[in-house]
Amino acid sequence: xxxxxxxxxxxxxxxxxxxxxxxxxxxxxxxxxxxxxxxxxxxxxxxxxxxxxxxxxxxxxxxxxxxxxxxxxxxxxxxxxxxxxxxxxxxxxxxxxxxxxxxxxxxxxxxxxxxxxxxxxxxxxxxxxxxxxxxxxxxxxxxxxxxxxxxxxxxxxxxxxxxxxxxxxxxxxxxxxxxxxxxxxxxxxxxxxxxxxxxxxxxxxxxxxxxxxxxxxxxxxxxxxxxxxxxxxxxxxxxxxxxxxxxxxxxxxxxxxxxxxxxxxxxxxxxxxxxxxxxxxxxxxxxxxxxxxxxxxxxxxxxxxxxxxxxxxxxxxxxxxxxxxxxxxxxxxxxxxxxxxxxxxxxxxxxxxxxxxxxxxxxxxxxxxxxxxxxxxxxx
Numbered sequence: 015x016x017x018x019x020x021x022x023x024x025x026x027x028x029x030x031x032x033x034x035x036x037x038x039x040x041x042x043x044x045x046x047x048x049x050x051x052x053x054x055x056x057x058x059x060x061x062x063x064x065x066x067x068x069x070x071x072x073x074x075x076x077x078x079x080x081x082x083x084x085x086x087x088x089x090x091x092x093x094x095x096x097x098x099x100x101x102x103x104x105x106x107x108x109x110x111x112x113x114x115x116x117x118x119x120x121x122x123x124x125x126x127x128x129x130x131x132x133x134x135x136x137x138x139x140x141x142x143x144x145x146x147x148x149x150x151x152x153x154x155x156x157x158x159x160x161x162x163x164x165x166x167x168x169x170x171x172x173x174x175x176x177x178x179x180x181x182x183x184x185x186x187x188x189x190x191x192x193x194x195x196x197x198x199x200x201x202x203x204x205x206x207x208x209x210x211x212x213x214x215x216x217x218x219x220x221x222x223x224x225x226x227x228x229x230x231x232x233x234x235x236x237x238x239x240x241x242x243x244x245x246x247x248x249x250x251x252x253x254x255x256x257x258x259x260x261x262x263x264x265x266x267x268x269x270x271x272x273x274x275x276x277x278x279x280x281x282x283x284x285x286x287x288x289x290x291x292x293x294x295x296x297x298x299x300x301x302x303x304x305x306x307x308x309x310x311x312x313x314x315x316x317x318x319x320x321x322x323x324x325x326x327x328x329x330x331x332x333x334x335x336x337x338x339x340x341x342x343x344x345x346x347x348x349x350x351x352x353x354x355x356x357x358x359x360x361x362x363x364x365x366x367x368x369x370x371x372x373x374x375x376x377x378x379x380x381x382x383x384x385x386x387x388x389x390x391x392x393x394x
Contacts, residue, residue, distance in 0.1 A: 023065050067117060068163055077163030078114050085394045086114050090155035094148050102137030104128070106388035111154070118164060120297040122278045124154050126286040127358065134365040136372055137382075141365060146358040149350055150290075165300075168258025175306065177240045178265035180313055181232035182320035183225035188216070190236040191319025193327065194244045195265065201315050201326040207243050208319040209338040216340060218284045218352055231285045233268040237275075237305065238292045240264055242343060243333045250299040263304045267313045272305040283359060284352065291348035298346075 028036045037058070044051060057063075060071040063079045070076065077083075089107060093099045099107075108128055115122040131147050143151075179192030191208035193201060211232075213220045219228055250260060266272070278293065280286045296303055310317065315326045324332075336342045341349065385391070 025064050027071075066113065070163065073165075074167035075163040075165055077117050077161075080162055082110075082114060082394055083158045083162030085392070086111060087155040087158040089392070090151045090158075093143070094152050094155070097143055097148065098140050099143065100138055100140045101132050101135045102382075103388055104132040105137070108132060110388075110394065114158070118162075119278055119302070120293045121154060121157060123280075123286065123289040123293045124150050126279055126281045126289070127283075130281040130362060131365070134362065134369045136369070139372075144354070144358045144361045146351055146354040149347070149354065153347055164259075166258060170258060170302075171260045173260055173262040175265055176262045177244050178308075178313060178316045179233070179236035179240050180267065180316035180320050181229060181236045182317075183219070183229050183232055185225065186213075186220075188212075188219055188225050188232065189320040189322070190232060190239060191316055192236055192240040192244065192264075193315060193319065202328050203331070204327070205244060205331045205333055206319065206327050207239060207333040207335065208322070208324070209239075209335050210322075211338075211340075215338060218355060221356065228284065230268060230270055230274075230282075231288055233266060233271050234274070234285060234288045234292065237264055237266070237271065237303070238288055238295065239343075241292065241295050241299070241303070243335075245299065245301075247298050250301060259300055259302055261302045261304065263306045265308045265313060265316075266305050267308060267310045267317075268305075269307040272307050275303055275305050284355060287348060287351045287355065290351065291345055294346040 026037055026040050028034075041051075041056075062069055063081075066079055066082050068075070068077050068079045089110075093104075093107075108125060111125055111128075115125065127146055127150055131144065135141060174196070176194065176196045177192050178195045179190065181190045182188065188211040189208065190211070191206070193206035194204045211219050219225055219232060222228060225232075245262075274280060274285070274289065278289070280289060292303075318324075318326060
């Protein structure tokens, strides 16, 4: 009966030894009711494309169709090679990339800086793309060529809260810490980490003057370090042919990051870059993460770690980062993004000022010509 609520692009699925009977009866019912059907568009089977998404009941995978993933990868590679793209075309391309990242959550954070760049300038402007945007487009194209679907053979497995963390930013005293709280592990028996950040090891934390301005980024960095240090990739290795997402939570007293992880998208700097790396690390573990807000009084142990108070923990179980140097960790893309971060911000600021000047001059708007849209030039 639910299928009768939709006017277009219906999808009917059935299982069991006689799965074809309800499907055929459904079509018969639609014909009896006089529902207009376009038979050339009717498809069936255990592998099918539906409104651009790919559903594979044989291998238990879902994602976007190979054709649309290939188009997106080719378009991104072309723009990286050209190093320029009209902002109007970039906005249209982002609309398609939002569609592509619908079932591929780990790619969504990559779009944040692209949205920020596309929003500043006239639609017909064709500025040179910043290095960071080029890096993200190249990385996104590579990911889409590698895989355009995700496995769902097993139902999602909920692991509950695995670790707790906290961050501190008071002047030049910047620190993050966390501990493995899985299954109610006592702090004296739990692995933990704590490290101080300096202008040398994390210059981005001090680039805005007062460090408290980037406290959300520091909290998210704590989440990232918690995943990398406390949850090794080997612990999430599944048996061959067994694919499914595991879901776990972390405890934090920053409520904002819980909303951020639900959405998996931000244009803020450097918050967005850390989210991109976190998404990359979660993909390696085939996992999803939720941040659960807890009152500060219930997070005293993690708070103590950031104040360099280790009396609740066993020092033998400490996970040490060599020389407290973040570059010693096995990051995927974060170092490259941070290396180009300040240049990206400078170019973005110039683009904003130029857009304001053009808007004041009254020449930023031009009516779109027939056939100029991306959907006309490159239908997918």
